[in-house]
Amino acid sequence: MMKIIAFVGMPASGKSEASRIAAEMDIPVIIMGDVIRKEVLKRGLEPNDSNTGMVATDLRKCEGMDAVARRCVSQIRETGSELVVVDGVRGIAEVECFRQEFGKGFILISIYAPLEVRFSRVQKRGRSDDMNSIDGLRQRDERELSWGMGEAIEASNVEIENSFTLETFRKDVNDVLNNYLKSNSEK
Numbered sequence: 001m002m003k004i005i006a007f008v009g010m011p012a013s014g015k016s017e018a019s020r021i022a023a024e025m026d027i028p029v030i031i032m033g034d035v036i037r038k039e040v041l042k043r044g045l046e047p048n049d050s051n052t053g054m055v056a057t058d059l060r061k062c063e064g065m066d067a068v069a070r071r072c073v074s075q076i077r078e079t080g081s082e083l084v085v086v087d088g089v090r091g092i093a094e095v096e097c098f099r100q101e102f103g104k105g106f107i108l109i110s111i112y113a114p115l116e117v118r119f120s121r122v123q124k125r126g127r128s129d130d131m132n133s134i135d136g137l138r139q140r141d142e143r144e145l146s147w148g149m150g151e152a153i154e155a156s157n158v159e160i161e162n163s164f165t166l167e168t169f170r171k172d173v174n175d176v177l178n179n180y181l182k183s184n185s186e187k
């Protein structure tokens, strides 16, 4: 059975870090945001932050909350890989779409780190769209939750805590992914 693993979690919980670990293990990673960037280019727009946000909202309005997930399904199948990681699941509608498509082969992993820990990491990350106060991060959390992130986290099959060192996290993610790689090769 084809296995699809997706990471979900609050902003700066460590999802990109987890996907990077998968890529290092030579597992194909499908980035949901790329679907939106592709659509931005198709519409002849400049791929900046505001256009990306606008197109993401528009796609969901026109085609439903699972629009981006549905566009990813064919890309996932085209990899021809038995194990694929999907980066960027944000809402329960997307989880339902993948569950419907891949059944028990879809595995959702939530990543958890407390607000204060995430904020200190955001400050170190210094990404242009990052917030510069803990209230800013709290507002970002609220926005994500209002789009169904809370339900998606609740629907996860496994939780990985990322409150410790990066080394510990990398080992934990590696162990979980290896488990699924192994259970694939046993069949």
Ligand SMILES: Nc1ncnc2c1ncn2[C@@H]1O[C@H](COP(=O)(O)OP(=O)(O)OP(=O)(O)O)[C@@H](O)[C@H]1O
Residues within 6 Å of the ligand: 009, 010, 011, 012, 013, 014, 015, 016, 017, 018, 121, 122, 124, 125, 162, 163, 164, 165, 166, 167, 169
């Ligand atoms: N255990 C850790 N110790 C120290 N730094 C960490 C740890 N885990 C992640 N980080 C760092 O914290 C920052 C946030 O992590 P990352 O970008 O992976 O989060 P994300 O969930 O993808 O965030 P977003 O939802 O905002 O895109 C990154 O700079 C990452 O390298």
